[in-house]
Structure formats: structure tokens, C-alpha cells
Amino acid sequence: MSSPTVTYLADYRAPEFLIEKTHLTFELHEGYTDVSSQLTLVRNPQGTQAAHLVLHGEQLELLALAIDERTLNAEDYQTTPLNLTVYNVPERFVLHCKTRIYPEKNTALEGLYRSGGMYCTQCEAEGFRKITYYLDRPDVMSEFETVIIAQAGTFSTMLSNGNCVSDTVRDGNRIVHWHDPFKKPSYLFALVAGNLACLEDHFTTQSGRQVLLQIYTEAKDQDKCHFAMQSLKKAMRWDEQTYGREYDLDRFMIVAVDDFNMGAMENKGLNIFNTACVLAHPASTTDAAFQRVEGVIAHEYFHNWSGNRVTCRDWFQLSLKEGLTVYRDSEFSADMNSRAVKRIEDANLIRSVQFVEDAGPMAHPVRPDSYMEISNFYTVTIYEKGAEVVRMLANILGPEQYRRATDLYFSRFDGQAVTCDDFVQCMEEVSGKDLQQFRLWYSQAGTPHLQISDSFDADRQQYSLTIRQHTPATPGQTEKKALHIPFKTALYGDKGALPLTINGQNKGTETTLDICQDQQTIVFEQVTEAPAPSLLRSFSAPVKIFYDYQLPQLQRLILLDSDGFCRWDAMQSLMRIVLCNAIDGKDNHTEQTVLIEAIRQLLASHSTMDAALLASMLSLPNEQYLASLYAKADPVAISQARTQLQNQLAAELQTELLHCYQILQDQAQGLSAPAMAARSLRNAALAYLLQLDNAHYRSLAQQQFAQADNMTNQFSALRALVHAEHAHAIAQEALQAFYQQWQHETLVVNMWFQVQATRPWGNVLQEVQNLLHHKAFDARNPNKLRAVIAAFANQNFARFHDKSGKAYQFLAEQIADIDQRNPQIASRLLTPLTHWHQFTDTHATLMRTALESLTQHELSKDMYEVVSKSLS
Numbered sequence: 047m048s049s050p051t052v053t054y055l056a057d058y059r060a061p062e063f064l065i066e067k068t069h070l071t072f073e074l075h076e077g078y079t080d081v082s083s084q085l086t087l088v089r090n091p092q093g094t095q096a097a098h099l100v101l102h103g104e105q106l107e108l109l110a111l112a113i114d115e116r117t118l119n120a121e122d123y124q125t126t127p128l129n130l131t132v133y134n135v136p137e138r139f140v141l142h143c144k145t146r147i148y149p150e151k152n153t154a155l156e157g158l159y160r161s162g163g164m165y166c167t168q169c170e171a172e173g174f175r176k177i178t179y180y181l182d183r184p185d186v187m188s189e190f191e192t193v194i195i196a197q198a199g200t201f202s203t204m205l206s207n208g209n210c211v212s213d214t215v216r217d218g219n220r221i222v223h224w225h226d227p228f229k230k231p232s233y234l235f236a237l238v239a240g241n242l243a244c245l246e247d248h249f250t251t252q253s254g255r256q257v258l259l260q261i262y263t264e265a266k267d268q269d270k271c272h273f274a275m276q277s278l279k280k281a282m283r284w285d286e287q288t289y290g291r292e293y294d295l296d297r298f299m300i301v302a303v304d305d306f307n308m309g310a311m312e313n314k315g316l317n318i319f320n321t322a323c324v325l326a327h328p329a330s331t332t333d334a335a336f337q338r339v340e341g342v343i344a345h346e347y348f349h350n351w352s353g354n355r356v357t358c359r360d361w362f363q364l365s366l367k368e369g370l371t372v373y374r375d376s377e378f379s380a381d382m383n384s385r386a387v388k389r390i391e392d393a394n395l396i397r398s399v400q401f402v403e404d405a406g407p408m409a410h411p412v413r414p415d416s417y418m419e420i421s422n423f424y425t426v427t428i429y430e431k432g433a434e435v436v437r438m439l440a441n442i443l444g445p446e447q448y449r450r451a452t453d454l455y456f457s458r459f460d461g462q463a464v465t466c467d468d469f470v471q472c473m474e475e476v477s478g479k480d481l482q483q484f485r486l487w488y489s490q491a492g493t494p495h496l497q498i499s500d501s502f503d504a505d506r507q508q509y510s511l512t513i514r515q516h517t518p519a520t521p522g523q524t525e526k527k528a529l530h531i532p533f534k535t536a537l538y539g540d541k542g543a544l545p546l547t548i549n550g551q552n553k554g555t556e557t558t559l560d561i562c563q564d565q566q567t568i569v570f571e572q573v574t575e576a577p578a579p580s581l582l583r584s585f586s587a588p589v590k591i592f593y594d595y596q597l598p599q600l601q602r603l604i605l606l607d608s609d610g611f612c613r614w615d616a617m618q619s620l621m622r623i624v625l626c627n628a629i630d631g632k633d634n635h636t637e638q639t640v641l642i643e644a645i646r647q648l649l650a651s652h653s654t655m656d657a658a659l660l661a662s663m664l665s666l667p668n669e670q671y672l673a674s675l676y677a678k679a680d681p682v683a684i685s686q687a688r689t690q691l692q693n694q695l696a697a698e699l700q701t702e703l704l705h706c707y708q709i710l711q712d713q714a715q716g717l718s719a720p721a722m723a724a725r726s727l728r729n730a731a732l733a734y735l736l737q738l739d740n741a742h743y744r745s746l747a748q749q750q751f752a753q754a755d756n757m758t759n760q761f762s763a764l765r766a767l768v769h770a771e772h773a774h775a776i777a778q779e780a781l782q783a784f785y786q787q788w789q790h791e792t793l794v795v796n797m798w799f800q801v802q803a804t805r806p807w808g809n810v811l812q813e814v815q816n817l818l819h820h821k822a823f824d825a826r827n828p829n830k831l832r833a834v835i836a837a838f839a840n841q842n843f844a845r846f847h848d849k850s851g852k853a854y855q856f857l858a859e860q861i862a863d864i865d866q867r868n869p870q871i872a873s874r875l876l877t878p879l880t881h882w883h884q885f886t887d888t889h890a891t892l893m894r895t896a897l898e899s900l901t902q903h904e905l906s907k908d909m910y911e912v913v914s915k916s917l918s
């Protein structure tokens with residue numbers, strides 16, 4: 047393997063030239079596309095007065111090049127596989143350039159490509175350079191005009207960013223002209239051409255302007271866009287009310303595309319979406335997918351301000367737009383649905399995925415210092431941990447100051463490309479708080495560990511908490527400093543939350559402790575009984591806490607805690623204790639009894655609590671999280687312990703589970719939030735019941751499958767049957783029926799793939815290999831790869847970590863093949879193998895061997911970075 051170059055944050059230099067105006071003409075022909083650009087370039091006063099202009103460009107055929115009216119000769123410029131250098135350019139000039147590209151052959155899905163009969167683009171982060179030569183970096187913001195030309199009658203829809211200036215037919219060609227008045231970097235450029243149907247609506251902004259809203263899809267999917275449209279309107283209103291942000295163009299367009307590397311992309315005025323994140327219909331979409339559509343629509347819309355109007359200076363600042371926008375969409379979803387459940391989902395993702403990333407070879411800070419391939423840094427650390435950092439800032443400032451600080455940020459930096467520091471600076475200025483130490487969250491990688499001990503002095507009525515923080519070393523960062531950690535805490539007595547008094551001051555029943563030192567002790571006064579501490583309430587910081595809970599303390603929090611996250615977390619802790627005892631071969635009788643009784647009590651109180659919260663409290667900690675608790679985890683023992691506990695809970699609690707399943711039937715109708723919550727609880731109960739070898743429960747699932755009038759119920763029943771060991775014959779029938787019914791719905795077929803790839807028992811590897819040859823599988827489509835290969839490797843812990851190691855080898859072979867077509871997807875699929883260091887020597891060796899086998903191949907830059915870092 048030859049090593050690609052590394053880009054360092056410390057090497058950042060302002061661009062030598064700026065592009066005032068960008069005029070692009072696309073001539074779409076069958077088999078190729080010609081792109082003519084006219085760039086109005088001007089020397090940047092902040093540059094170093096370099097004599098030559100160096101533009102980015104990859105996989106381009108250069109057809110013509112001129113400065114102003116003068117055609118350039120061979121000695122005036124030079125091309126390499128990565129750049130075009132034009133020698134001795136003037137201070138200000140127009141560069142005319144014509145390139146030819148081949149969208150039909152573009153399997154990397156970056157730049158301009160074909161998806162089915164449709165042309166579309168994906169330019170973030172560095173895809174624009176595959177369209178034409180350009181200063182393809184986010185700090186070069188330009189005003190774009192785009193002309194799209196195709197033979198008349200070929201495409202009904204021809205779109206680009208901004209407002210449509212004209213749409214004419216001349217000499218047999220249709221010519222559509224777009225103009226985006228807002229300056230933007232090239233990564234936000236978009237173009238779409240195809241034969242699409244359009245759902246239209248309108249939105250009146252808070253200042254009274256009418257905005258045309260359009261969602262474009264294939265004609266067959268038009269009836270699945272109404273929910274996305276409603277979500278968009280809710281998001282637009284929410285952003286006005288919560289952040290004072292109003293939409294700025296005359297129209298806002300969304301286009302759904304089948305072949306897409308990511309979820310969606312926030313191109314100015316023309317968002318491009320993976321069909322999986324926009325199409326939704328009760329018959330064919332699960333409740334979880336509905337909520338995902340709502341969240342992603344909002345996320346991309348919110349980028350119009352946090353990302354587009356104010357963008358990133360360089361890609362090291364990616365979290366400036368992503369962390370902020372994920373925080374914004376997370377708060378939006380919390381307002382639309384159950385706040386407690388949303389918080390639990392976020393915390394669970396951080397704990398089981400981001401903490402694992404922190405403990406591995408790809409660990410990096412929220413603002414990384416270096417990268418080989420920026421596509422590898424669209425990570426949970428940049429997105430989700432970045433969002434947690436913004437959330438901590440919002441909590442430190444409080445709602446009123448946080449709003450004033452974001453107002454300042456958006457107005458001061460409108461139309462500019464800025465840094466994470468600029469954002470924090472606004473928080474600091476408005477609040478007058480010193481955030482110097484807080485800034486370490488951006489530069490220091492790794493998960494802080496908090497060791498917590500306590501003591502209660504009944505005579506003096508004092509309860510003290512001692513908190514020690516420590517962040518383990520990460521690659522390239524051995525020394526870690528103490529962070530500023532907002533640590534939300536409450537104390538629970540026998541009857542409920544206790545009043546808190548610190549240094550004679552009354553703090554109500556919940557307080558945020560500012561943990562800033564390596565070790566701190568906090569003394570609570572006037573505490574009249576030994577409390578159960580409710581720690582890290584609402585997951586107030588992305589840290590791991592270590593506190594030795596006694597069983598009665600957990601019982602108390604499970605039943606009494608007013609914070610949904612802490613209630614769930616207390617249940618997770620109890621389940622974790624039982625599971626770890628089983629894995630370690632310890633006696634477990636008392637703990638198991640406490641757990642069973644706690645769940646029994648919860649199920650009995652289902653009518654008085656949020657059913658969605660109760661459903662999430664029933665789910666066992668996932669295997670990846672359990673593995674992360676061990677220095678060398680045995681994946682086989684973990685899976686076994688988890689399955690056994692599932693069976694045991696099902697056996698002990700079947701009466702209560704069945705009761706819950708039956709009694710909630712009527713409430714689980716329709717699309718309201720309570721109906722969704724009731725469905726999630728019923729289906730969690732059903733999945734437990736199916737663990738048991740019981741014909742009655744199987745027939746319940748069978749009935750639910752056959753009679754379901756919504757996808758959540760149909761698919762939950764299918765999954766319960768397929769994943770249950772005792773229902774094989776019925777499951778096969780159901781799988782067949784499901785495919786028959788839904789074979790023409792691509793997204794549903796993906797679920798059908800996924801449910802088989804994640805079955806936790808049997809020879810799933812063989813079945814996964816068979817699925818790769820199924821007629822509905824398409825190895826060029828990222829959603830299909832995710833539904834089969836990624837689902838198997840990431841969500842089927844038991845079978846992926848089979849002790850033969852064959853699954854590791856299978857994944858490596860698949861990735862080597864995919865890398866030749868689509869490096870971004872290949873590199874992402876590799877993640878599970880990069881965690882080899884977490885596992886016992888036998889598994890670790892097999893995983894490493896699979897990784898090493900990849901070095902025999904000619905790897906893309908994306909893959910090279912992940913493989914080499916994982917093996918070093």
C-alpha cells in the first residue's frame with residue numbers, strides 16, 4: 047500500500063484567489079456530459095501573492111481553457127490527476143474552462159452521476175472537483191448561475207440551486223437557467239435532471255413571504271411524500287419560533303434518489319435525499335422510519351442557516367455545522383415526540399457507538415487535527431458528540447442567553463466561512479462566562495471517565511459525592527487535561543426527590559454541578575436519609591460514569607426518578623449487572639430476582655407511564671455496549687448471556703407481557719404519538735413472548751402479521767417470527783408472503799433483506815451470501831449494501847462474531863470488491879473489523895487477519911486510511 051498525503055489543520059492557509067461569480071453550463075448527452083464554466087476570479091488580499099492559480103479537479107477531460115478572451119496554450123498550464131495549474135495569472139480575470147465527464151460510469155456516487163434514469167449530484171465534501179476544475183474548498187464562496195441543456199423532451203425536471211430564471215426550448219434543446227443569489231461554497235452545488243413527479247405546497251414565513259415547497263420523486267412514489275411535506279412545514283415553523291430563522295429563497299425543493307451514499311444533503315434550496323429518508327406511507331413504513339423522515343427533513347432544512355448561510359472555513363470544522371444542526375434536529379424531534387425517549391436514543395447511540403469509536407484506532411476530537419480522506423470523518427464523534435458539545439453550551443448558558451448567542455452568531459457571520467472557535471466566542475461574549483476550559487471538548491479526543499464515590503453522615507445530615515475525572519489516551523494524544531463537565535444531579539429518598547442544599551444555598555431538587563478539576567467533592571447538607579444519587583441527568587455530558595449502585599438504589603430510581611433518561615439508565619445498570627454476572631460466571635440469583643420484580647412492577651404500571659419509555663426500558667443493553675465494558679470481550683459469551691436473559695425474562699413475565707400486549711391493542715391504532723408508543727410496547731412484549739417455545743404466542747404473531755394494517759405491526763411480527771428459534775417453518779412462510787406482497791417496494795424489500803441478515807441464530811452467513819445473489823439485490827446500491835452486509839456486520843453480533851472467523855473474512859472480501867466501485871461505502875462497512883482490539887485474543891487475531899488480507903489489494907484513499915490506522 048502506498049500512503050496518500052495527510053492534511054493538517056495547522057497547515058490551513060487562506061485561499062490565494064476568490065471566485066466572485068461562477069457560471070456553469072451543463073450539456074447532458076447520452077453517455078457523457080460537457081461542463082463549461084466561467085469563473086470570475088480575483089486575487090485574495092489575504093493570500094501570499096502566488097503567481098499561479100491552482101485548481102482542484104479529478105477524473106476530468108479538459109476540452110478547452112481560456113483566460114478572458116485568450117485561449118491558453120500547452121505551456122500556459124499543467125494538469126495532474128488532482129490539479130490544474132494556470133501559470134502567471136492576472137489580479138482579476140475570467141477563466142473559461144470546458145470539461146467532459148461520464149456520469150453513467152460514476153459508481154462512486156460522488157460528483158455528477160446517474161441513478162436509474164435520473165442525473166443527480168453529491169458534492170460534499172470534495173465531489174465538485176469531479177464536475178469541473180474549481181477552488182473546491184468551503185472557504186471559497188461564490189454566486190452561482192447554472193444552465194442545464196438537454197434534448198427537448200428528454201427530461202421533465204431540470205433543477206439546480208436557487209430560483210429559476212428561465213425555461214426555454216431552442217433548436218430542439220430545452221434550456222433551463224437557475225440563479226442562486228446567496229454566495230455558497232461548491233460543496234452545496236446541486237443539479238438534478240429526470241422525469242419526476244412533484245408534490246407542491248406553500249409556506250408563509252413569519253415576515254409574510256410565500257415560499258413554494260416541492261418534493262420530487264418517481265411518479266409511483268408520489269403518494270408517499272405527504273408526511274415529508276408536513277414535516278418540512280413543521281420544521282420551518284419551529285426554526286422561526288425557536289431560533290428566529292426564516293427561509294430566504296422563493297422555493298425550497300427536495301428530490302428523492304435511490305442510489306445515495308448518505309441519508310440526505312442540504313444543497314442550497316435543492317436538498318437531495320436518499321429515498322429511505324423521505325418516502326413514508328403507513329402501509330409500507332414503520333413508525334421508527336416515520337420519525338427518521340421527520341428528523342432528517344428537519345436536519346437538512348435547518349442547515350439552510352447552520353451550514354449554508356454560515357458555513358465551515360475548512361473541513362476540520364465540520365462539526366461547526368453538523369454538531370449544531372444535529373443538536374437542532376434533536377430538540378425538534380424531542381418537541382414533536384417523546385422527549386425522554388429521544389434523549390435515551392441519543393445517549394444510547396453515543397454509548398454504544400461513539401464511545402467505541404473513542405476507544406479504537408479512528409478516535410479523533412470533535413475538531414480533528416488531520417485526515418487523509420475527509421469522507422472518513424463523517425462520524426458519530428463529529429455529528430453526535432459534536433451535538434452533545436453544543437447541548438452542553440446551551441445548558442451552561444440557559445435558554446435566553448443561548449438564543450441571544452446564536453442570534454449573534456448567525457448575524458455576525460452571515461455569508462462567511464468560519465470556525466468552531468468563532469461559535470464558542472459568541473457564546474462567551476453573550477454570557478460573559480469563561481469558556482476557555484470548555485473549548486477542550488473540541489480539541490481533546492476520547493471519552494472522559496468519571497469515578498464517583500459517596501458517603502452519608504446521618505448525624506451531620508451530610509451527603510458527599512466525590513468525582514474524579516480521567517480521559518484515557520487516544521492515538522496521538524497521550525496527555526489529557528481535565529474538562530469542564532456540566533453534571534446534572536438529584537438525590538432520591540424513599541418517597542421521591544430530596545431538596546438540595548449546597549453551601550447553605552437551596553438548589554431545588556435538581557442541580558448542575560460544574561466539574562472542572564481532576565477531583566472534586568460536593569457536600570449536600572440537610573440530607574435526612576441515605577439517598578440514591580440520580581447522576582448525569584438527561585445525559586448532561588457525553589461521559590462514562592462509574593458508581594457502584596446498590597440494588598435498592600437502582601430499584602428506587604427505576605420507579606421514582608422523574609428524569610426519563612435516568613430511569614432507563616437505572617434499568618440498564620440493573621440489566622448490565624445481571625448480564626455481567628452471567629458472563630463472568632458469578633452467582634446471580636438475587637440480582638435476577640430484583641430485575642424480574644422491577645420489570646413486573648413497571649409492566650403493572652403501564653397505564654400511568656409513557657408507553658414508549660416503558661418499551662425502551664424493556665430492551666436489554668446491546669452487545670456492542672456490553673463488549674465495551676471489558677478489556678477483552680468474549681463475543682460468544684456476551685451473546686449467550688443476553689439470549690439466556692431474554693428467555694428467562696420472557697418465561698418469568700409472560701403473564702404480564704401477554705396482558706400488556708392484549709390490553710393495548712385498541713390504543714395502538716393510527717399515527718398519533720400515543721398510538722406509536724402503544725405499538726412499540728406491544729411489539730416489545732411480542733418479541734419477548736416469541737422467545738418461548740409456545741404455539742399460542744406464535745399464532746399471535748402470525749395473526750398480527752396477517753391482519754396488520756400498518757407496517758410497524760406487520761414488520762414487528764415478521765421480525766419476531768424470523769428471530770425466534772422455535773418458529774422456523776412459520777417464519778419461512780411469512781418471509782415468502784412478505785416478499786410477494788412488497789416486491790415492488792424497494793425500501794420494504796430492504797427491510798426484508800435486513801430482517802434475514804440480522805437473525806441471531808443458524809447459518810446466517812450462508813444465507814447472507816445467498817441474498818447477495820437474490821434478483822432484488824443490487825451491489826451498486828448503497829441501501830442494499832446497508833440492508834444486507836452492514837446489517838449483518840453491525841447488527842448481528844452473535845453471528846458476525848462466530849468463532850470460525852468466516853464472517854470476518856467474508857466482510858473483508860466484500861469490502862475489497864466494493865472499494866473498487868464506491869470507496870466511501872466500502873470504508874464505512876469496514877468499521878466492525880476496526881474494533882478487533884476489544885475482543886479476546888482468538889477473535890482479535892481472526893479480525894486482524896481479515897484486515898491484513900485487505901492490504902493485498904489496491905486500496906482507495908478512504909480505505910487506506912482506515913486499514914492502516916487500524917493495523918498500526
Ligand SMILES: [Zn+2]
Nearest residue numbers: 345349368371
Ligand atoms: Zn448535516
